[in-house]
Amino acid sequence: MLFDTLGFAFFLSVVFLLYWFVANKSLSNQNTLLLVSSYFFYSCWDWKFLSLLLLSTLIDYLIGLKIHKKENNSGRKFWLVLSIVINLSLLCTFKYYNFFISSFNELMTALKIQANLSTLNLILPIGISFYTFHGLSYVIDIYNRKTEPDSNFINYAVFVSFFPLLVAGPIERATHLLPQIQKERKFDYGKAVDGLRQILWGLFKKIVISNQCSIYSNIIFNNPSIFSGSTLLMGAVIFAFQIYADFSGYTDIALGTARLFGIELLQNFSSPYFSRNLTQFWRRWHISLSSWFRDYLYIPLGGSKKGKWITIRNTMIIFLIGGFWHGANWTFVIWGFINAIYLIPSILFQKETFEKDKITKLKVIPSLSEFFQMSRTFMLIALVCIFFRSQDISHAISYFSGMLSKSTFTLPAIRPVLLFFVIGLFLIIEWKGRDQTHALKNFALKSHKVLRLIFYYSLIIAIFLSRTPEQKFIYFQF
Amino acid sequence: MRVFIKNIFIFLIILPLLFYGISLYFLYTGKYKETVEGSVVYNVIARSKTKWKARKLLLGDSVGEQLFPCYQNDETIVSLASNESIGMMGQYLLLNNFINAGNTIDTLYLLFNPLSFQNNMDGRKKYQFFLKTFYTDEYKPLFLKSVSNQLEKIPYKSICQNPCVKTTDWVPYKGLFNSEEGKTSEMFLSQVSADCINKMKQLSILHNFKILVLPSPVILSNKQRILALDRSLIEKNDLTSDFKNYFKDIIFLEKGNFMDGYHLNKPEDYREFYISHLMK
Numbered sequence: 083m084l085f086d087t088l089g090f091a092f093f094l095s096v097v098f099l100l101y102w103f104v105a106n107k108s109l110s111n112q113n114t115l116l117l118v119s120s121y122f123f124y125s126c127w128d129w130k131f132l133s134l135l136l137l138s139t140l141i142d143y144l145i146g147l148k149i150h151k152k153e154n155n156s157g158r159k160f161w162l163v164l165s166i167v168i169n170l171s172l173l174c175t176f177k178y179y180n181f182f183i184s185s186f187n188e189l190m191t192a193l194k195i196q197a198n199l200s201t202l203n204l205i206l207p208i209g210i211s212f213y214t215f216h217g218l219s220y221v222i223d224i225y226n227r228k229t230e231p232d233s234n235f236i237n238y239a240v241f242v243s244f245f246p247l248l249v250a251g252p253i254e255r256a257t258h259l260l261p262q263i264q265k266e267r268k269f270d271y272g273k274a275v276d277g278l279r280q281i282l283w284g285l286f287k288k289i290v291i292s293n294q295c296s297i298y299s300n301i302i303f304n305n306p307s308i309f310s311g312s313t314l315l316m317g318a319v320i321f322a323f324q325i326y327a328d329f330s331g332y333t334d335i336a337l338g339t340a341r342l343f344g345i346e347l348l349q350n351f352s353s354p355y356f357s358r359n360l361t362q363f364w365r366r367w368h369i370s371l372s373s374w375f376r377d378y379l380y381i382p383l384g385g386s387k388k389g390k391w392i393t394i395r396n397t398m399i400i401f402l403i404g405g406f407w408h409g410a411n412w413t414f415v416i417w418g419f420i421n422a423i424y425l426i427p428s429i430l431f432q433k434e435t436f437e438k439d440k441i442t443k444l445k446v447i448p449s450l451s452e453f454f455q456m457s458r459t460f461m462l463i464a465l466v467c468i469f470f471r472s473q474d475i476s477h478a479i480s481y482f483s484g485m486l487s488k489s490t491f492t493l494p495a496i497r498p499v500l501l502f503f504v505i506g507l508f509l510i511i512e513w514k515g516r517d518q519t520h521a522l523k524n525f526a527l528k529s530h531k532v533l534r535l536i537f538y539y540s541l542i543i544a545i546f547l548s549r550t551p552e553q554k555f556i557y558f559q560f
Numbered sequence: 561m562r563v564f565i566k567n568i569f570i571f572l573i574i575l576p577l578l579f580y581g582i583s584l585y586f587l588y589t590g591k592y593k594e595t596v597e598g599s600v601v602y603n604v605i606a607r608s609k610t611k612w613k614a615r616k617l618l619l620g621d622s623v624g625e626q627l628f629p630c631y632q633n634d635e636t637i638v639s640l641a642s643n644e645s646i647g648m649m650g651q652y653l654l655l656n657n658f659i660n661a662g663n664t665i666d667t668l669y670l671l672f673n674p675l676s677f678q679n680n681m682d683g684r685k686k687y688q689f690f691l692k693t694f695y696t697d698e699y700k701p702l703f704l705k706s707v708s709n710q711l712e713k714i715p716y717k718s719i720c721q722n723p724c725v726k727t728t729d730w731v732p733y734k735g736l737f738n739s740e741e742g743k744t745s746e747m748f749l750s751q752v753s754a755d756c757i758n759k760m761k762q763l764s765i766l767h768n769f770k771i772l773v774l775p776s777p778v779i780l781s782n783k784q785r786i787l788a789l790d791r792s793l794i795e796k797n798d799l800t801s802d803f804k805n806y807f808k809d810i811i812f813l814e815k816g817n818f819m820d821g822y823h824l825n826k827p828e829d830y831r832e833f834y835i836s837h838l839m840k
Contacts, residue, residue: 087733089733103561269561271561271563271564278568304820305819305820308819535571538571539575539578542578543579546582546728547582547728549729549730
């Protein structure tokens, strides 16, 4: 059940009405309804993997209670390690087993050693990377005494499998989401309307921007050898917009949906393409994953407090693992590696590392130098995204080699003028809302009601006219 | 809460009217024919109803369309090649239009990838390419019985001509279909394709033209699969002479010549070969 389908709209309407009209008498009823509907939502993808989700939830729930009960550190540590081993084993088996085996076979073949370890016919359970990280953060936070376990299994299960965030995040923390699940929730008109606005903006991003970008990026990326360097460069730029609109669009729908139920999820994007440097970009892109790695990996490894070289090592580790988290393919590892390399100059020269994040605050338009910095950051990200989109390393290399030619200075063969015009309008609205949790939060709120309605209807018409046969969100594969 | 529901209801009630109005605008101005996924089919339908000087007609799938583009005008060959998803039924309807427009045919070329004949007229793509374009009062009486039976398997068939559906790329959810493509797996020819080719043969006898079935280039990695396809329906449907040279004429090319395993990178490189060798 994709977020941008009529099926989901129907499902959401039914759950919403039941939640506020039937189950509103008690918190327990509301949470039970959320859990049942979340499991139903997950079953629509593949009911067979529901048992895996349940098993993972149950294990972390029980281990969380065990850690809390244990007084001595060694006992607590044992249960923590057990949880980490189980969670990562599940993730590695389903997501990385075949990758490790085939990489090992290739290595042995290169060394002229016969090794024919067979791969398994495994399907990647949707959302496993996300709910595994939910469970891990819960157990680690209990171990670190940052939170207490919830003895109510339903509350904990809702935290892990709340349907808006179940398949592609944001990756929530027990310290943030669990207290909201435990607390009574009252309907708030303002929040609900704001949630709908965010859903509308998310749908616009996904259907009007991302899906339309994908038409061109697929043509160009599927066959880089036949296009000129300028077309390939344009393909990289289009893909950069596609992935942002796709993933942030999904996140907007997830956050808006959760808000309809009185729940606030973590912000996952904060206008990353307006960042003036890469440090700023990584504070604004997939924030819930970056902060997860920061809190549970980077800081325990010493963070940036133990000298520059340790900082570089730690940065390299989290980006390599972050890349690998995205998928079992060397292209993602290289994507992570290059991103880490990008950050080394700012670590070495401590440039803007601790800079506050406001992007050209209170300015209507950026200055020329700010615009140049934003464009430079965007282009660096767009170029490294070629690895993210490529099927394998040789594909990415042929793409790059196609760009390193004289033809890069010719006119592109494909010129999607209308698409770039729409992207331009999209960027203007995103720019106006860059300091808000989502672009439409305050957009046009001071305008006359009729004008506002015309704006919303225009977005809906654009969505209606841009509809293509359904395309999965890119991050569903992770 | 009730105010929220009321406001949402008012907001939403306008939407269907708005959508319908826009769809009607696109329908009556005909603009949708350029913007929808099946635009190539609308183009060939319009071309099939035009009077041409050329006496050679080419029908084909999307690879055939690459080799002989349906947006170009040629003095000698009229190309109505469009997409495999319209099936042989769609190809027959185009041929019928072409004849009814007063055109004379010397030779009809059927230029198809070997996997295009598997079309079983019940896949999801048929909704977009066949139902929206041909499931009208104009064409329904011409449908073969076997085709109509297959179309019965397609869900939401009855709303395919609704302006909101016809003028957009909406298709029913894929879980409602047996498959995306709707093909007879390892058979070379589906029964519906065979029936439609025989129907074209009847027209060829009536209007005195010959039919030449030609293969488009195929990726080398598909060679074994294609040669292993079950061809029993060719003989069973009395089409042996029509497909006599078909398999012999297939050009197998390396992967680098294709965009996606089917479509050619540089179709213009092969066009001359087809004209001078295969289409003689």
